[in-house]
Structure formats: structure tokens, C-alpha cells
Amino acid sequence: MSNLLDExxxxxxxxxxxxxxxxEVYRALxxxxxxxxxxxxxxxxDGIKELLQVVMKTKNRLTIPISGTGSAxxxxxFVNLIERGDPVLILINGVFGTRMKDVAGRLGAQVDTLExxxxxxxxxxxxxxxxxxxxxxxxxxxxxxxxxxxxxxVAEIGELLKGKETLYLVDAVTSLGGIEVATxxxxxxxxxxxxxxxxxxxxxxxxxxxxxxxxxxxxxRQTKVPNWYLDMSMIAQYWEGKKRVYHHxxxxxxxxxxxxxxxxIVEEGLENVFRRHQEMHQKLVxxxxxxxxxxxxxxxxxLPQLNxxxxxxxxxxxxxxxxxxxxxxxxxxxxxGPLAGKIWRIGLMGYTAREENVNKVLEALGxxxxxx
Amino acid sequence: MSNLLDExxxxxxxxxxxxxxxxEVYRALxxxxxxxxxxxxxxxxDGIKELLQVVMKTKNRLTIPISGTGSAxxxxxFVNLIERGDPVLILINGVFGTRMKDVAGRLGAQVDTLExxxxxxxxxxxxxxxxxxxxxxxxxxxxxxxxxxxxxxVAEIGELLKGKETLYLVDAVTSLGGIEVATxxxxxxxxxxxxxxxxxxxxxxxxxxxxxxxxxxxxxRQTKVPNWYLDMSMIAQYWEGKKRVYHHxxxxxxxxxxxxxxxxIVEEGLENVFRRHQEMHQKLVxxxxxxxxxxxxxxxxxLPQLNxxxxxxxxxxxxxxxxxxxxxxxxxxxxxGPLAGKIWRIGLMGYTAREENVNKVLEALGxxxxxx
Numbered sequence: 001m002s003n004l005l006d007e008x009x010x011x012x013x014x015x016x017x018x019x020x021x022x023x024e025v026y027r028a029l030x031x032x033x034x035x036x037x038x039x040x041x042x043x044x045x046d047g048i049k050e051l052l053q054v055v056m057k058t059k060n061r062l063t064i065p066i067s068g069t070g071s072a073x074x075x076x077x078f079v080n081l082i083e084r085g086d087p088v089l090i091l092i093n094g095v096f097g098t099r100m101k102d103v104a105g106r107l108g109a110q111v112d113t114l115e116x117x118x119x120x121x122x123x124x125x126x127x128x129x130x131x132x133x134x135x136x137x138x139x140x141x142x143x144x145x146x147x148x149x150x151x152x153x154v155a156e157i158g159e160l161l162k163g164k165e166t167l168y169l170v171d172a173v174t175s176l177g178g179i180e181v182a183t184x185x186x187x188x189x190x191x192x193x194x195x196x197x198x199x200x201x202x203x204x205x206x207x208x209x210x211x212x213x214x215x216x217x218x219x220x221r222q223t224k225v226p227n228w229y230l231d232m233s234m235i236a237q238y239w240e241g242k243k244r245v246y247h248h249x250x251x252x253x254x255x256x257x258x259x260x261x262x263x264x265i266v267e268e269g270l271e272n273v274f275r276r277h278q279e280m281h282q283k284l285v286x287x288x289x290x291x292x293x294x295x296x297x298x299x300x301x302x303l304p305q306l307n308x309x310x311x312x313x314x315x316x317x318x319x320x321x322x323x324x325x326x327x328x329x330x331x332x333x334x335x336x337g338p339l340a341g342k343i344w345r346i347g348l349m350g351y352t353a354r355e356e357n358v359n360k361v362l363e364a365l366g367x368x369x370x371x372x
Numbered sequence: 373m374s375n376l377l378d379e380x381x382x383x384x385x386x387x388x389x390x391x392x393x394x395x396e397v398y399r400a401l402x403x404x405x406x407x408x409x410x411x412x413x414x415x416x417x418d419g420i421k422e423l424l425q426v427v428m429k430t431k432n433r434l435t436i437p438i439s440g441t442g443s444a445x446x447x448x449x450f451v452n453l454i455e456r457g458d459p460v461l462i463l464i465n466g467v468f469g470t471r472m473k474d475v476a477g478r479l480g481a482q483v484d485t486l487e488x489x490x491x492x493x494x495x496x497x498x499x500x501x502x503x504x505x506x507x508x509x510x511x512x513x514x515x516x517x518x519x520x521x522x523x524x525x526v527a528e529i530g531e532l533l534k535g536k537e538t539l540y541l542v543d544a545v546t547s548l549g550g551i552e553v554a555t556x557x558x559x560x561x562x563x564x565x566x567x568x569x570x571x572x573x574x575x576x577x578x579x580x581x582x583x584x585x586x587x588x589x590x591x592x593r594q595t596k597v598p599n600w601y602l603d604m605s606m607i608a609q610y611w612e613g614k615k616r617v618y619h620h621x622x623x624x625x626x627x628x629x630x631x632x633x634x635x636x637i638v639e640e641g642l643e644n645v646f647r648r649h650q651e652m653h654q655k656l657v658x659x660x661x662x663x664x665x666x667x668x669x670x671x672x673x674x675l676p677q678l679n680x681x682x683x684x685x686x687x688x689x690x691x692x693x694x695x696x697x698x699x700x701x702x703x704x705x706x707x708x709g710p711l712a713g714k715i716w717r718i719g720l721m722g723y724t725a726r727e728e729n730v731n732k733v734l735e736a737l738g739x740x741x742x743x744x
Binding site (some may be wrong): 003005007010015018021028029031032040043056102107109202203204224226228246256257258263267336366 | 375376377380381384387392393398399400403404405406407410412416419439441442443444446447451474478480564575576596597598599600601619620621624625628629631639697702
């Protein structure tokens with residue numbers, strides 16, 4: 001019987017996630033597994049909370065990783081805050097906003113949406129208008145729309161909601177660790193991310209944070225959270241306090257990996273990390289321009305960590321990407337939904353955002369362009 | 373800033389899970405991360421499905437790991453099969469049966485239960501009686517009740533259900549890889565397990581399987597599955613077919629680990645693995661008897677992989693376990709619910725089920741008994 005793992009080749013991950021993993025994170029993954037109630041493991045849990053508070057810029061005590069991938073983070077935020085019939089406004093300009101609508105709808109929310117062209121940012125003025133018409137229990141938006149490379153005006157939308165009873169729910173899957181995410185300053189009540197983007201950890205965890213206001217809403221629900229696995233009122237009892245109450249067995253080794261990646265980010269310094277992402281982005285864009293490759297998104301709304309480029313004319317989408325994978329061992333992403341076949345997505349997330357990777361992808365894309 | 377990971381000590385995990393991890397699984401965890409749509413990674417996914425089919429003794433094509441811990445497996449089975457108002461019968465004789473009731477109730481099922489004393493098995497005759505009174509869409513039972521060490525008569529209950537329209541849902545979290553789990557022969561329609569028990573992989577994945585009948589029920593629901601993250605109709609499209617449809621980013625490195633642990637089990641041979649568990653169990657029980665330590669469960673219903681012992685008289689529960697952890701670096705489990713303070717749980721799961729571990733825990737328990 002042959003073991004498929006023996007033949008895994010290292011790929012430079014420059015797609016929309018997973019990103020390249022820090023070597024120290026690989027090491028952390030294979031440290032000895034401890035029990036989920038081991039006193040030393042509980043210290044590591046506390047360490048993760050503290051590091052997440054720094055990276056998320058929040059004082060929220062309920063700041064913890066959800067035991068699932070980024071989408072489990074989305075599910076956790078909605079399922080804990082929504083009760084059947086609740087009015088929810090979702091701002092959509094890509095796949096992940098669309099997914100929010102599906103998630104909230106399944107939970108019985110009364111969902112309104114404001115939809116914008118994919119590749120363009122959310123229009124804050126239109127949101128302000130919409131908020132005048134109707135009270136929403138929740139307004140939800142994606143910060144960094146992974147499907148398009150657009151940075152949405154999360155701080156500005158937060159301003160509109162200040163002083164209101166509405167809860168502000170933000171998807172920071174692709175933003176956290178790549179650009180600023182100021183949870184408290186922006187008035188965010190529930191925020192989730194994923195381990196496999198700018199944190200450069202393998203996929204499998206969804207760091208999340210809930211404000212005191214959000215926690216109060218959860219603790220005062222009329223009905224139980226219709227999802228035992230993601231019920232934050234119980235999960236909080238495992239992650240907090242002197243006596244830890246077992247809920248589900250935590251994904252120990254993935255939590256080591258997350259601890260390590262947060263540790264490296266805090267050690268490098270958040271501002272330095274953001275600057276590195278920005279510099280690598282600029283270098284990439286300059287190189288792309290030289291190659292005559294165009295960006296999808298207008299400069300003010302571009303995410304440094306996720307660069308959507310128009311597929312060079314005459315190049316086949318799937319063939320081009322397969323060639324990059326086979327010849328250069330570089331993975332980039334295709335387009336999704338209406339952008340399928342039109343764009344490629346080049347990630348410069350976390351440990352991927354290094355000069356050697358930018359040079360490598362530019363060299364490879366140069367060959368693609370010249371080959372046609 | 374000190375790094376907490378630098379001080380992790382290796383602990384011999386002899387509690388109710390996580391169990392000791394195979395060295396090869398630690399290596400697998402830190403192999404280079406691939407993209408979740410990488411063609412080579414898709415081969416590994418297919419390999420995992422095939423290995424799981426062997427270990428679960430099933431031909432079900434929908435045999436895959438859920439991206440969460442064992443409890444996410446429970447959630448996935450119930451949330452996909454239940455629609456509001458569905459009649460469900462849950463057989464309870466421990467924590468995990470009780471958890472099933474909570475999970476199903478939150479989903480709006482009309483839940484009936486049959487409850488049995490903790491530490492005793494489910495009475496098949498009483499189940500047969502109950503099934504005469506009323507039609508149930510689902511009958512659910514825990515195979516290996518982790519909270520008590522009892523093996524429930526899953527095959528016999530399956531016989532009662534054969535030819536009926538009722539779906540048979542089984543928790544195999546602690547049984548899979550430790551004792552036989554014959555999914556198809558026993559007529560099981562939905563079954564889930566956890567990676568961190570007898571598979572000796574870190575916690576974080578819940579292998580699950582669904583029969584064709586169960587899949588048909590899922591595909592013909594009146595309402596959408598009220599949980600986007602665990603919707604099997606979408607997850608199946610990522611795990612099956614020629615064109616894989618992205619759902620959520622799979623937990624890549626954890627899947628490497630699961631592949632490796634299944635590979636080792638199949639390589640050793642299922643029957644050999646079960647025999648090893650049985651032999652280590654017998655050796656442990658013989659040693660415990662010499663020490664005058666009594667077992668909670670009557671011999672015919674004992675799980676080899678989870679041994680519930682009565683805490684020796686005069687020994688403090690928490691102090692005794694803390695002492696085992698500190699002096700011997702052995703973790704064992706305490707009791708839960710009505711058995712808290714009364715029993716200890718000694719796991720011999722997967723890679724833990726080796727002679728050196730049995731000797732080590734017997735030596736340590738000998739000191740505990742003589743110390744009092």
C-alpha cells in the first residue's frame with residue numbers, strides 16, 4: 001500500500017488562501033498533544049486569547065478561536081445572534097457577502113440586502129439611507145472580500161451604527177493580520193476570521209470576538225442557540241474563568257499553530273506586518289503593470305493581501321493556472337461567480353508576502369504573457 | 373515575550389481522549405500545506421475516503437471527515453436529517469446520549485428518550501417495546517459511551533430497525549478503531565466519530581458516513597439544512613465527483629494527520645488492532661484487580677479502550693489525578709455528571725494501547741493506592 005503523503009511537494013501558496021505557512025508554525029503543529037483540560041494547555045489558551053486581543057485590537061473578553069474553518073466563524077456569529085424573524089441587513093459585493101445571506105436565511109432571519117457590483121466597494125451613503133428606513137438587529141459586512149480583492153469601508157459603516165442598538169457583524173477572514181482590523185474603535189460587536197489567510201497557519205480555526213453587548217444578547221436569547229457545537233454561552237465557559245467546563249474537545253495542535261502564528265505577528269509588530277503587506281503589494285502591482293497586466297479593483301479599494309488581476313487576453317484560465325502550478329509550483333486562485341474565467345487572484349498573505357515570492361510570481365506571469 | 377510552546381512537556385495521554393499520537397501522525401501534521409483544490413490534495417481526499425470506508429466497514433460513498441471535532445460530527449448528523457417536528461428516539465445512558473437529546477431538541481425535533489442507569493448498557497428489549505408504540509424518523513444511540521466505559525448493543529438495536537423506514541444514527545466517537553464498527557452490516561444510516569480517540573490523531577476532525585437512504589432524505593428535505601457550514605448536500609460536492617465545488621477551505625494538515633492514522637490502522641490490520649486493544653485491556657484489568665481497584669462496568673459490556681474504575685477509597689479525585697499528572701506525566705480522566713468524584717476513566721485508545729503504558733499506569737496507581 002503506497003502512502004500518498006510521501007509524495008507531497010511544496011507549493012508556493014499565492015492564491016486566496018491557504019497561504020504559505022511559517023516554518024515555526026509547522027514545528028508548533030507537531031508538538032506533543034496535551035489534554036484539553038491540562039493546566040498547561042489552559043495557559044496556552046489564555047495566551048491565545050491575549051494575542052488575539054492584540055491582533056484584533058479589542059478588549060473583548062470573549063475573544064477565542066472557533067473549532068472550525070472561517071465559515072464556521074461566520075456560522076457561529078450568525079447562529080448565536082439571530083433568532084427566527086430577526087431583521088438583518090447584509091451588504092453584498094462578492095461571494096462571502098452572498099454566503100452571509102444564505103447563512104442568515106437558513107436561520108430564519110428576515111434578511112434584507114444591499115448589493116453592489118463585484119469589484120467595487122460598498123457605498124456608505126446607500127447604507128446610511130437604508131438604515132433610515134428600518135431598524136435592523138444586525139448589519140453584516142465583509143471587510144476584505146476574498147472573491148474580488150476589494151477592501152470595504154468597515155470603519156465608516158461602523159460610524160453610521162454608533163449609538164444605535166444594531167449589532168455590527170464583520171467578516172475579517174482575509175483582513176486580519178494583513179490590514180488594520182480595529183474591532184473596538186470601529187464599534188464591531190461580532191467579528192470572525194480564518195487561520196489560513198494572513199495569519200499563515202493551516203486552515204481549521206476561526207478566531208472570533210464578541211463585544212459585551214453581543215454577549216448580553218446571546219445570554220438573553222428567547223430560544224436556545226439552534227447549534228449546540230457553536231453555542232458561545234457554553235464555549236465561553238470552557239475558555240474563561242477559574243473552573244473550565246468541558247464543552248467539546250478543543251483542536252489542540254491546531255491551537256498550538258495559531259498561538260505560534262499570532263506570536264510571530266505580535267513579535268514582528270502589527271504596524272510592521274501591515275507595512276510589509278503594503279510594500280509587497282506595491283512591488284507586485286508595479287511588476288504587473290510592466291507586464292501589461294491590469295488590476296480589477298481601483299487603487300483606493302485594493303487589498304494589499306489579495307490582488308485580483310484580469311486574465312491576460314488570449315490565456316486560458318484553467319490551463320494558465322495549471323501551468324503555473326506544474327512548472328513553477330505556484331498556486332494562484334481563479335475567479336468565482338460572475339468573475340470566473342475573468343480574473344486570477346494573487347494572494348500576498350502573511351508569510352507569503354515576501355520579496356522572493358513576488359519575484360517568483362512575476363517571473364512566472366511574464367512567461368505566461370510571452371507564451372501566448 | 374516568552375513563548376509558551378517552548379515549555380510543553382510530553383504527557384502520556386491515558387484519559388478519555390485525546391489519546392497518544394502516533395509519531396508518524398506528528399510528522400504528517402507538519403507536511404507542506406497544499407491548496408484545498410490542488411489536484412494532489414484531491415487525491416489525498418480520495419485516499420481518506422477509501423481508508424475510512426475500510427475502517428468503518430461501509431460502501432457508503434458519502435464517507436468523509438467533517439471539519440470540526442467529534443461533537444461537530446454529532447451536530448452534522450442531526451442537523452442534516454432532522455426537520456422541525458420530526459419524531460426522534462434517543463437512547464441515553466451517559467453524557468453523550470444526553471448531549472444528543474440537547475442537539476436534537478435545539479433543532480426542533482420532537483424528542484423521546486429511553487434512559488438507562490449510567491454504567492449499564494441500553495436494554496434492547498425496552499427499545500423493541502418502545503418501537504412498537506410509535507414511528508420514529510430517527511433512532512440514535514452512542515456505541516461506546518465515553519462517560520462510563522459501556523459498550524452499547526448497537527448491532528442488536530440495528531436488527532430491530534431492519535426493514536423499517538426509521539434512520540439509524542450512531543455515535544462511534546470512542547468505538548471507531550478500538551472495537552468493531554460494522555456500519556453496513558448493522559444497518560446504520562448515519563455515523564460519526566472523532567479523530568482523537570482510537571484513531572490516535574489530534575482532535576479536530578469528525579469522520580462521518582451516510583447511507584444512500586440517509587443521503588436521499590437529505591437531498592429531499594422540505595427546508596434547507598439550517599446550518600450552512602455542515603450542509604452535507606454541499607459538502608458532498610466538494611468531496612465527490614470529477615469537478616470539485618469549493619464549499620469551505622478544508623483543514624488540510626489535520627486531514628494529512630487523519631490519512632496517516634487511518635493508513636497505520638489499515639496497515640496493522642483491523643482485527644489485529646482490535647486484538648491489541650483487547651489484550652491491553654485484559655492486562656490492565658488483571659493489574660487493577662491485584663491492586664484491589666474495582667471496575668464500574670460489568671465484564672460483558674466493558675469497552676477495552678475506556679476503563680472506568682471506582683476511585684480507590686480514601687483518595688481525593690482531583691488530588692489523585694493531579695499527582696498522576698505531575699509525578700508520572702500521565703493524564704487520566706475524572707467522572708462526569710452523576711459519576712463525578714466516583715470514577716476515574718483510563719483510556720487505552722489507539723497508540724495508547726501498548727504494554728509500556730499499561731505498566732506505567734499500573735505502577736502509578738499502585739503508588740496512589742499505597743500512599744493513602
